Amino acid sequence: MILAAAIDDVSYAHPGADLPSLERVxxxxxxxxxxAILGPSGAGKTTLLALLDGRLRGWLxxxxxxxxxxxxxxxxxxxxxADTGFIFQEFALVERSTxxxxxxxxxxxxMPCLRAAFGSPxxxxxxxxxxxxxxxxxxxLADRRVDSLSGxxxxxxxxxxxxxxxxxxxxxxxxxxxxxxxxxVDILTLLTKVARARGAxxxxxxxxxxxxxxxxxxxxxxxxxxxLFSIPAAQLSEDRTTALYxxxxxxxxVSLRAVN
Amino acid sequence: MRSRGLSGFFAGALVxxxxxxxxxxxxxxxSRLMSAGPRMAxxxxxxIPPDPTxxxxxxxxxxxxxxxxxxxxxGAILLSIPLGILASETMVPPAVxxxxxxxxxxxxxxxxxxxxxLMVGAVGLGPLPGMIAVAIHATGxxxxxxxxxxxxxxxxxxxxxxxxxxxxxxxxRFAIWPQMAPVVARDTIFRFELNLRExxxxxxVGAGGIGFYIQTYVRSFQYDKAASxxxxxxxxxxxxxxxxxxxxxxxx
Numbered sequence: 001m002i003l004a005a006a007i008d009d010v011s012y013a014h015p016g017a018d019l020p021s022l023e024r025v026x027x028x029x030x031x032x033x034x035x036a037i038l039g040p041s042g043a044g045k046t047t048l049l050a051l052l053d054g055r056l057r058g059w060l061x062x063x064x065x066x067x068x069x070x071x072x073x074x075x076x077x078x079x080x081x082a083d084t085g086f087i088f089q090e091f092a093l094v095e096r097s098t099x100x101x102x103x104x105x106x107x108x109x110x111m112p113c114l115r116a117a118f119g120s121p122x123x124x125x126x127x128x129x130x131x132x133x134x135x136x137x138x139x140x141l142a143d144r145r146v147d148s149l150s151g152x153x154x155x156x157x158x159x160x161x162x163x164x165x166x167x168x169x170x171x172x173x174x175x176x177x178x179x180x181x182x183x184x185v186d187i188l189t190l191l192t193k194v195a196r197a198r199g200a201x202x203x204x205x206x207x208x209x210x211x212x213x214x215x216x217x218x219x220x221x222x223x224x225x226x227x228l229f230s231i232p233a234a235q236l237s238e239d240r241t242t243a244l245y246x247x248x249x250x251x252x253x254v255s256l257r258a259v260n
Numbered sequence: 261m262r263s264r265g266l267s268g269f270f271a272g273a274l275v276x277x278x279x280x281x282x283x284x285x286x287x288x289x290x291s292r293l294m295s296a297g298p299r300m301a302x303x304x305x306x307x308i309p310p311d312p313t314x315x316x317x318x319x320x321x322x323x324x325x326x327x328x329x330x331x332x333x334x335g336a337i338l339l340s341i342p343l344g345i346l347a348s349e350t351m352v353p354p355a356v357x358x359x360x361x362x363x364x365x366x367x368x369x370x371x372x373x374x375x376x377x378l379m380v381g382a383v384g385l386g387p388l389p390g391m392i393a394v395a396i397h398a399t400g401x402x403x404x405x406x407x408x409x410x411x412x413x414x415x416x417x418x419x420x421x422x423x424x425x426x427x428x429x430x431x432x433r434f435a436i437w438p439q440m441a442p443v444v445a446r447d448t449i450f451r452f453e454l455n456l457r458e459x460x461x462x463x464x465v466g467a468g469g470i471g472f473y474i475q476t477y478v479r480s481f482q483y484d485k486a487a488s489x490x491x492x493x494x495x496x497x498x499x500x501x502x503x504x505x506x507x508x509x510x511x512x
Binding site for chain 2 (some may be wrong): 053054055075078079080081082084086088090091092093094095096097101105106108109110111113116117119161165
């Protein structure tokens with residue numbers, strides 16, 4: 001079976017940073033699996049997702065996504081970019097464009113270069129975009145401009161754009177951090193449902209252990225760039241999360257451990 | 261507090277010195293201003309009523325000014341696209357955008373009327389030197405505005421389209437341009453308004469447009485005709501501003 005993603009002994013430091021963001025990380029994601037990454041702020045969750053999206057350069061180790069090795073020195077080719085869908089924490093939508101145009105932008109990696117630049121999507125592209133809108137429950141918002149939408153609606157547009165890519169691996173960076181608890185559940189339900197319906201694997205990061213345990217098959221605990229645990233969702237215990245989020249406070253040279 | 265009072269005193273003294281120096285060294289006699297009343301009244305009297313027979317000249321001059329402003333703005337846009345890119349901090353390295361910005365600052369520093377005089381010397385009388393002068397002068401500001409529009413674009417949507425697999429042209433078209441377009445439109449209209457206002461006087465140095473008639477009538481003491489042209493200029497400026505306000509509302 002082809003794995004959705006395999007990271008093998010990868011280390012990475014952001015340019016100019018003293019400490020590495022990822023340190024000897026190894027993780028495998030099976031096809032169709034839903035995996036949640038838990039961890040405190042600065043643990044390296046976004047970095048790990050960007051790595052799989054092919055947007056980082058200069059890492060050490062081996063990474064393969066959907067059966068293809070990534071090159072640490074080069075951007076992946078366009079088709080490969082399109083196979084991996086990324087949902088950004090701050091949505092990263094074009095504010096002044098319509099919802100439909102933003103979702104259609106998800107097709108740009110699938111169109112021939114010239115067709116993409118001239119902005120003439122095929123009927124098939126439009127159909128796929130409309131289906132993505134309908135799946136996200138925002139078909140009626142198609143002609144609205146993104147800058148007139150609420151946070152929850154924007155999140156749905158971002159998900160629809162990702163679905164329009166027809167991705168085989170969906171990476172979502174804290175998809176519910178900007179939403180209230182009810183909408184957070186709605187969005188995660190939607191995300192895991194559409195991923196499952198398309199047979200796509202999904203990897204999402206989160207700050208909320210309860211939601212992660214509810215929607216993921218497996219939980220990966222990331223702390224200071226290292227993997228603390230990788231367990232089935234059912235085995236997520238209070239002790240594990242406490243260990244993951246505990247704070248290290250150092251007072252005048254003495255290192256204390258305070259439970260957060 | 262003490263030092264602030266002191267610097268305030270010095271600033272006041274400096275201003276006082278400047279005013280006194282201007283009165284003392286230039287041939288500015290207050291007595292002449294006092295006795296100018298009747299002369300001024302006579303001058304204004306000769307402007308009233310404005311002579312309506314110059315409508316033809318006004319129409320011709322206004323049309324020429326409008327053409328100078330339109331073609332000058334077009335020239336400025338064409339020059340500002342490459343120069344705006346060269347002056348943007350996010351598109352090119354400092355070794356390129358620093359000298360480019362310095363050059364634009366130099367261009368901005370030269371008044372339009374001076375550029376126009378140089379161009380009249382270079383290509384002769386008529387609307388052509390006026391148009392070239394407007395294009396050059398306006399580029400100093402417009403290219404800077406374009407550079408700022410490029411630099412003001414948010415990176416996140418560009419990164420998102422990179423992640424989607426969109427090529428550079430598609431990113432320019434669908435992530436960068438939609439963010440820039442309203443700013444570019446607003447700034448270009450603003451510059452067009454300035455170009456039209458500023459080119460009204462270009463005729464005075466022989467660079468074409470309605471200013472030519474103001475100069476001709478004032479020099480030949482036909483103040484009633486000069487008054488008509490002046491009124492026409494005022495009407496045009498108000499019309500330009502109203503038009504611009506209406507346009508700007510569309511791009512808000």
